[in-house]
Amino acid sequence: MSDHTTSVVDVRDLVIEFDTPRGRSRVVDEVSFSVSPGEVLGILGESGSGKTMSTQALLGLIDGYPGVMGGQIDLTFQGERHSLLSELPHFLFEKRGQLEKQERGWRKHRFKAMASLWGRGATAIFQNPRRSLDPLMTVGQQVLESITAREAHKPDDTKLNKEAQSIEALEWLERVKMVNPKRVFGSYPHELSGGMCQRAMIAVALACKPSVLIADEPTTGLDATVRAQVVHLLQDLIRDERCAMLYITHDIREMLYLADRVIVMRHGKVLERVSTEDLKDRSSERHPYTRTLLEAAGMIGGDNE
Amino acid sequence: MSKIKVSKIKVIKIWRASSLSFQLSSLVVFAVFLCGLVNPLISYDPVLDVDLSRRDLAPSLSFVMGTDGQGRSVGLRLLKGVEAFFFPGLIAGFFAALIGGGLGAICGYLGGWVGRSIAAILELIDTLPRMVFLVLICTIYPPSILLIAMISCLLFIPSIATVVRRKVESLGAEDYILAHVAHGFHPLKIISYHILWLQCRALLTRQLIFVFSYVLFIETALSYLGDYGVQEPYPSWGNMVAQSRISVAAWPWAIPAVAIIVTIAALLAFGDGIARRDEEVKR
Incomplete structure (x- = not known):
């Protein structure tokens, strides 16, 4: 050890x-x-x-x-x-x-x-990707929300503004190799395949920078x-x-x-x-x-x- | 981002995709809302409208819906009668949904004996027979539509709270709610936004509209049973039916009666349609 x-x-x-x-x-x-x-x-x-x-x-x-x-x-x-x-x-x-x-x-x-x-x-990715994404929010919103939650802890002068946050959210979807990140950003989880959901989940989790x-x-x-x-x-x-x-x-x-x-x-x-x-x-x-x-x-x- | 997309085209698309019952009911609801909103602008003096020389006139061009036993325009009274239930109903529905949702969320979140005891008190209130309780209150206190609205609001809070509490409890075990917690979202945000707004808004909207229609229903029923509702000479749909039920002509009571039935049916169908539309996103 x-x-x-x-x-x-x-x-x-x-x-x-x-x-x-x-x-x-x-x-x-x-x-x-x-x-x-x-x-x-x-x-x-x-x-x-x-x-x-x-x-x-x-x-x-x-x-x-x-x-x-x-x-x-x-x-x-x-x-x-x-x-x-x-x-x-x-x-x-x-x-x-x-x-x-x-x-x-x-x-x-x-x-x-x-x-x-x-x-x-610390944060987690769970077993069932479909059930671990909020069914009523678009994938983009969910990544964005992680970023917002993370930024909320920072002192005011170093916080990213709203625009920079959505740009980062889109970047995260690119980083998890979504084929069409812009489309995925506005999609709901039920519109994505299981693999895409899990990749989205990875983006949501890692966007917290754990x-x-x-x-x-x-x-x-x-x-x-x-x-x-x-x-x-x-x-x-x-x-x-x-x-x-x-x-x-x-x-x-x-x-x-x-x-x-x-x-x-x-x-x-x-x-x-x-x-x-x-x-x-x-x-x-x-x-x-x-x-x-x-x-x-x-x-x-x-x-x- | 998704908010920008809501445009004229989307509204038309939604309209085309909805069922006939939803389309019809939303037209009726829209008309009632329009009447309710323009109502304060219409000046109407119920005493000056009395004209015994034009009693029980059949519908014609000058009186589209005819006149009642005292020569008052049924159409104008029908329009002005919306005022009796519109704002009280909206306020009652809004507060019932707000307080019921809030209490339900608190019970579900706290759990334990605190949550259980609040839930028990609410269930106790829920067992009261609504109609009888309302009649009782109206005999004790001077009846007014505002009182009726307040009591209906109070009587609906427990049932709304119970549904919301169950929802909060079952959602607490869902993976995505756990994931939200693990990702560091504020608990207050999870409760208010993710659970109450995203998950329960369909349910709360349906309840809000239901309470609204209940206020209309109860006002009618109380006016018919006795002088508990809006008092003559001021018009309400309920007292219009009640006052003219002995009338020779059919229109003074038939028109408001049909209006009541159609409006309540439309409100229920509309609430249902809205809730269903929202729930479809989940699948």
Whole structure:
């Protein structure tokens, strides 16, 4: 792991729990990871392995009860460290032998703590591109809105004016390689294809200029060719923007292509941490689960081969 | 950018694409609005209009809709009668939509026991039978159309708030609302613009128009039941029907009655059409 002083994101011993009819279940169990500036960390795992939950915790977007119950999340933004969970113990109390959380108070605190970090500190691209764009706004308006939200935090004299903002919005649509950016600017999401929606979403997210982008299975539900385009696009833009990325997927090929380091998760636990180079090396010793994943993707031969 | 595109051509396109019921109803609504807006400019003295020598005249060139039992011009009274419900109805609809939408958004956003208790109070008000409550209020306080409008507004706030609250709650789990939060949009902006304006405006418009038509309906009903509505000699569509129901001629009551039915039907169809047009964008 990289050392704590230079990392953009530093998650330690994160615990997330949910109440279910069968009692409390631990979805994320003492997960730790960190991301250095400009680095791409891949999180690999099957559905329900807690990979999405651990990144949503970073954004403070977990809604179920009780949610985040322990650990540390540090987010470095403009040279300043923000400890998101430092106040958490004040909101926890014991009741009938079980740890409970003051949900309302915590929610309030969480919103206050995240207010300056959402967008510029960290932001996300979600799985389903159609559902993550506002159906009633044109794509251009949505990119523009990200830019406006970002500019709102700046001191008055350095703010971009309205005109410069719309020019930038159009530039973003060009940068995500829209064929006809001017037309796309005035289009509604339902008029675009799935791949175009996801590219628009990338534009909306990166227009916030985040220091870390969370990409939560951005290629799920897209065609194979479109997938490749989206992955290439993400890689190029991340490099240009010097933005760190948490890339979540269960597709090991995308992972090998994009990520610098990979953590493998299952049942809410981190099973293995490897560099991509290491993962590509077929001869090296692997965790049995990672081996299964590699085999499933046809990356290494099965046992009977 | 999209705002610039709204031009004459677009209006014509929309007109051609809409259904016949929407076209007809919007014509009626437009006419009623025009009457409502020019009304303050027309001076009408109901006492001076009385002329017993021209009672119950059939529609003719000088009196397009005939005259009533006191020799007053039915057409002029019909036109002036719009005033009785127009502004009170608009104000009631506007405030019902505004307060209902606001309260619903607050309940949905806060959640927890605060949201639940506000919702419970609203549901309690919603169970009151509207008509009976209005009659009750009008017997206690001196009836006026403004009072009727205010009470109708109050009675519709809970149902609007409940719908909006449900909408806010269900939208809170939508990916794009989460994405808006993650991109750092201000929560107030998300609630007021993205949820209330973009998502609920169709619903709120429909409710606004519904409350407006309800004020007309209730004014008619109360005028007919007893002297709760606008008082004679000042005209309202309701008291025109009520006053002339024993009249020999048909037009003094038939014309305002038809006007009431057509206007209410047109308002409902118009509200529905507007809301549907807005909802179509989503698909």
